[in-house]
Structure formats: C-alpha cells, structure tokens
Amino acid sequence: MDNPHDDEQIAEIAEELQTNGCAAAAAKIKTYLDELDNVQLNIAITGESGSGKSTFVNAFRGIHNSDKTRAAPTGVKETTTDIRPYPHPYHPNVTLWDLPGVGTTKFPADKYLKLVEFERYDFFIMISADRFRENDVKLAQEIQKMKKKFYFVRSKIDHNIRDEKESQGSEFNEEETLKEIREDCIQGLKGRVESPQVFLVASFKLHLYDFRLLEKTLEEELPEHKKNALLLALPNASLEIIIKKKEALQSRIKYLAGMSALGAFAPVPGLSFGADMLMMVTTITQYQATFGLDSKSLHCLAQTVGMPLDELRAVMTSPLAGKEITKELIIKVLCSSMIELSLMAAEEGSRFIPFFGIPVAMTLSFVSTYKSLNMFLNMLAEDAQKVFEKALGLITTV
Ligand SMILES: Nc1nc2c(ncn2[C@@H]2O[C@H](COP(=O)(O)OP(=O)(O)OP(=O)(O)O)[C@@H](O)[C@H]2O)c(=O)[nH]1
Ligand SMILES: [Mg+2]
Numbered sequence: 001m002d003n004p005h006d007d008e009q010i011a012e013i014a015e016e017l018q019t020n021g022c023a024a025a026a027a028k029i030k031t032y033l034d035e036l037d038n039v040q041l042n043i044a045i046t047g048e049s050g051s052g053k054s055t056f057v058n059a060f061r062g063i064h065n066s067d068k069t070r071a072a073p074t075g076v077k078e079t080t081t082d083i084r085p086y087p088h089p090y091h092p093n094v095t096l097w098d099l100p101g102v103g104t105t106k107f108p109a110d111k112y113l114k115l116v117e118f119e120r121y122d123f124f125i126m127i128s129a130d131r132f133r134e135n136d137v138k139l140a141q142e143i144q145k146m147k148k149k150f151y152f153v154r155s156k157i158d159h160n161i162r163d164e165k166e167s168q169g170s171e172f173n174e175e176e177t178l179k180e181i182r183e184d185c186i187q188g189l190k191g192r193v194e195s196p197q198v199f200l201v202a203s204f205k206l207h208l209y210d211f212r213l214l215e216k217t218l219e220e221e222l223p224e225h226k227k228n229a230l231l232l233a234l235p236n237a238s239l240e241i242i243i244k245k246k247e248a249l250q251s252r253i254k255y256l257a258g259m260s261a262l263g264a265f266a267p268v269p270g271l272s273f274g275a276d277m278l279m280m281v282t283t284i285t286q287y288q289a290t291f292g293l294d295s296k297s298l299h300c301l302a303q304t305v306g307m308p309l310d311e312l313r314a315v316m317t318s319p320l321a322g323k324e325i326t327k328e329l330i331i332k333v334l335c336s337s338m339i340e341l342s343l344m345a346a347e348e349g350s351r352f353i354p355f356f357g358i359p360v361a362m363t364l365s366f367v368s369t370y371k372s373l374n375m376f377l378n379m380l381a382e383d384a385q386k387v388f389e390k391a392l393g394l395i396t397t398v
Contacts, residue, residue, distance in 0.1 A: 005224075006251070013258065026262040029255050036252070038093055039229040041222075042120050046099040046139070047127035050076070052155035052203055056127060057096045059203040061088050062235045062292055064300040072098045081106065083116055089296075090289040094233040097121065103135045113142055122226060123218070124150040131188045132198075140193050149221060151199060154185050157209050158202035178209065204304055206237040207392060215241065236292050236388050245290055246381040253373045256283060261366035276369060277327045284376045285325045291384035295322070298387070305391045315386040318379035334372060 009032055017025035043060075045053045054072035058065055065074045072086050081100050088094040097120075102112045124143055126136050132152060143150045157178070164177045182198055189196035197217070199210040215234060219227055228248050234241050260276050288294050292301065293316070302309040313322045319333045 006254075009255075017262070022262040026259050029259050029262075033252065033255055036228065039225055041094045041226050041229045041233070042097060042122050043095070044097045044099055044116065044118075044121040044124045045127065046102060046116075046124060047136070047153075047155075048101045048129075048133065049104075051101070051127045051129045053101075053127050054098050055203045056125070056153070056155065056201070057086050057098045059206055060096055060235060061086060061233075062297050062300055063089065064303045066303065067300065088233045090286070090294075091229065091233040094229055101135075102139050109135055109138060112139060113146065118143070118146055118148065121148065122222070123148060125153055126150055127153045127155050128185075129154075129156045131185055137189060137192050140189075144194065151214060151217065152185065152189070152196065153199050153201050153214065154181060155201055155203060157181070157200045158205055161202075206235055207388075212238050212240070232290050236384060239385055239388060242291065242381060242384045242388060246377060249287060249290065249377055250374065253370055253377070256373060257366045257370035260369040261363065276365075277330060280330050280369075280372065280376075281325055281327055283373060284320070284330065284380075287377055287380045288320065288325060291380050293321075293380060293383055293387065298322070301387070301391055307391065312387055312390055315390040316383040317386070318383050320376065320379055321383055330376075333376075337375060340375065 013025050013028050013032075016028045045057055047053050054074040055065055057072045058067075058074065061070075063070050065071050070089060072084065081104070083100065084098045086096045086098060088096070097116075099116050100107050103109045107115055126132070126140060128136060136152075140150050140152075160181060161174060161177060165172045178200055182200060185198040186196050189198070199214040199217075201211050201214065202208055215237065218230060222230060231241075231244055231248050234245070236242055236245075256279065260279065285294075289297065292298070298312055299309060302312050316322060319336070320329065323329055
C-alpha cells in the first residue's frame with residue numbers, strides 16, 4: 001500500500017461495502033477525497049516594507065507580479081498596508097496571507113500578533129532583504145511563545161549575487177558569498193532565537209539557492225495531513241517536487257477507480273461511461289494545473305524566465321500538451337492508446353480490488369479507470385519535467 005493511512009481507509013471502505021452496499025461505499029470514498037481536498041493550510045508572510053513579501057506570495061502561487069487580476073500588488077513604494085489573503089489559484093485550501101510589516105502605526109509591535117490573528121496560521125515566514133532587525137527578532141520570540149513555527153527567509157539573493165560578482169570580478173565565489181550572507185543573518189539571531197536557520201531565496205528564481213531546502217523543512221515539520229496540501233500547491237522549483245506531486249496524485253487514483261467501479265459517477269446504473277468521462281475531465285484538468293501546464297501557468301513561467309511561450313510549449317510531447325482537457329480529447333487519446341493501455345501492467349491497480357472488496361463484475365471498470373488515469377498522470381508529469389528543464393536551459397534543442 002502507498003501509505004499506512006491507506007490500509008485503514010481501504011478497510012473502512014470494504015466494511016461499508018459489505019454492510020451497506022455500493023452507493024454507501026462510494027459515498028465514503030467521496031467523503032475521504034473531499035476531506036483531503038479541504039485540508040486548510042494558512043501561511044503567514046511577514047517582514048518589513050519592501051522586503052519582498054508580496055513578490056514571494058506571488059511566486060509561491062506561480063503568479064507573475066504583472067498579473068493584474070491575480071497577483072498581490074508589488075512595487076518599490078509601500079504597497080501592503082493591511083492583511084490580505086491570497087488563496088492558491090488551483091488549490092484554494094492553501095492560502096498565503098500577505099501581512100503588513102511589524103511596527104507600523106496601524107500594526108504596532110506589541111499588538112501585532114493579536115491584530116493579525118496569529119491562531120489562524122499554520123506557520124510564519126519572516127522575510128528580510130537584509131539582516132533581520134529588532135522587530136523581526138521580537139516577533140519571532142513572540143511567535144515561539146505562541147507555540148507556532150516561523151522560518152526566516154532572506155530575499156533578493158539574486159541582487160546580492162549580481163552585486164558581488166561585479167565587485168569581486170574573478171575572485172567571486174558564489175558558494176562563499178551565500179555562506180557569508182547566511183552566517184551574517186544567523187549571527188544576528190543567535191542567542192535570541194533558538195537554533196536559527198535562514199533560507200536564502202530569490203523569488204523570481206525559486207529553483208536556485210535555498211527554496212528547495214525551505215520546502216523540505218516545511219514538509220518535514222508539518223503534521224502529516226497537511227503535507228499533501230503543501231506539496232500539491234508548491235511551485236515547480238525542482239524535478240523532485242514534480243515527482244513528489246506525481247506520487248501524491250497517484251496515491252488517490254485507486255480511490256477514484258474504486259468510485260468508478262462502484263458506479264459513483266453514474267446517474268443511472270449501467271450508464272457509467274459518460275459520467276466517468278466527466279470525472280476524468282475534472283481530474284486530468286487538476287493534474288494539468290497542479291503541474292503548472294495550464295495556459296496561465298505556462299504564460300507566467302515564460303514571462304519569469306524570459307522565454308517565448310512557444311519554445312516552452314514545443315518541448316511537451318504528450319497528446320494533452322497545451323490543450324484544454326475535454327471529453328473529446330480524452331476519448332481521442334484513450335482510443336489511440338489502446339495498445340499502450342492493454343500492455344500496461346494491471347497488477348499495480350488490481351492489487352487493491354480484493355482490499356476494497358469490489359465485486360468481480362465491476363473489476364473491469366476499476367482496472368480501466370486505474371490504468372487510464374495513471375497513463376494521463378504519467379504523460380503530464382513527463383511534460384512538466386521537460387518544461388522545467390527547458391525553462392532552466394537544460395534542454396537546448398527543440
Ligand atoms: N530581484 C529581486 N527583486 C525582488 C525580490 N523580491 C522582491 N523584489 C522586488 O522588490 C520590490 C518590493 O517587493 P514587494 O514584494 O512589493 O515587497 P513587500 O514586502 O510586499 O513590500 P510592502 O508591501 O511595501 O511591505 C519589488 O520591486 C519587487 O520586484 C527578489 O527575490 N529578487
Ligand atoms: Mg507588499
């Protein structure tokens with residue numbers, strides 16, 4: 001089984017099926033999947049004016065600063081003066097809260113946590129474009145007292161690297177420079193904050209420096225049920241994140257296949273094909289968005305890396321590439337993939353059938369849904385990896 005929690009869920013579903021039949025078992029699966037989608041994760045972003053809070057909020061959500069309708073406003077003038085929630089565009093259960101800096105007239109340091117309603121947040125990210133200041137340290141101490149986690153992010157590292165490169169010329173050593181900035185920040189926090197750790201980030205280049213380390217630390221320190229929520233909402237900052245997203249999505253397929261076999265999507269028993277197709281459209285559209293392959297996300301990536309959109313699109317090889325997911329498209333791809341699907345090992349999916357207790361007559365529906373969703377997931381994960389490598393300049397030919 002994929003994770004220990006699955007054993008428990010599957011046993012409960014099988015029992016429901018035995019006791020109350022297909023519709024009740026399908027409803028149980030649906031409730032479980034809805035619960036997963038509704039796990040709330042609230043991330044507070046705080047720091048001084050101009051430190052790069054709103055830019056980080058946007059980058060984390062895969063949105064370019066120039067996106068007038070979806071982006072948190074950014075700029076060289078003070079822009080964030082109030083608390084603003086920014087739900088993730090495709091995983092609205094994950095919200096980044098753009099908070100005003102501590103110590104403004106409206107948000108004085110001694111009342112800050114109360115005014116921003118600190119209980120709401122799972123953790124705080126404190127951003128500074130320089131050393132952390134007195135107010136940041138005090139706030140961290142207060143957050144610690146409230147038994148909440150906080151993480152220090154030192155932003156605009158790309159600027160420091162550029163400046164150091166210019167001033168040091170041939171003497172420049174990137175690793176050394178990063179180490180110095182990190183140690184300088186930690187020095188100011190030592191003795192005042194318990195085991196301080198500072199993550200160096202450039203919000204327009206999350207694949208560089210410490211963003212991946214920050215992501216891993218958050219993942220490790222979050223409670224189990226919140227990890228997946230974080231993972232699915234993360235920007236594609238590394239190949240590893242793409243693989244982890246694929247695994248998280250993959251672990252849900254057996255439940256969707258179970259629902260399909262139990263006729264959950266069919267308005268009339270026996271008429272499940274059309275209804276299953278709708279489930280497929282919704283699920284594959286979600287995959288596409290989670291991997292950042294929908295047109296808005298690709299557009300943002302092209303803008304961020306300064307590459308023509310067509311060049312990014314050209315590396316995708318799946319038949320879903322750059323297309324809106326429709327019933328017709330899915331049927332077309334399924335028809336042209338019959339051989340591939342028939343060759344795909346069924347064991348992986350079939351092993352869940354006895355655990356769910358799905359009746360023999362329904363196993364065909366389970367296996368075909370299981371294989372089809374896996375095939376689409378693999379296609380999109382591969383496209384996501386290629387786009388990521390292209391954006392980083394690792395694929396040079398189209
Ligand atoms: N190069 C670079 N510029 C950044 C980075 N983060 C932010 N900026 C720029 O810094 C300026 C301020 O960024 P904002 O995100 O608006 O900062 P803020 O903390 O939200 O500012 P207030 O809302 O005024 O408190 C903008 O011009 C951003 O483009 C970064 O990591 N690298
Ligand atoms: Mg702001």
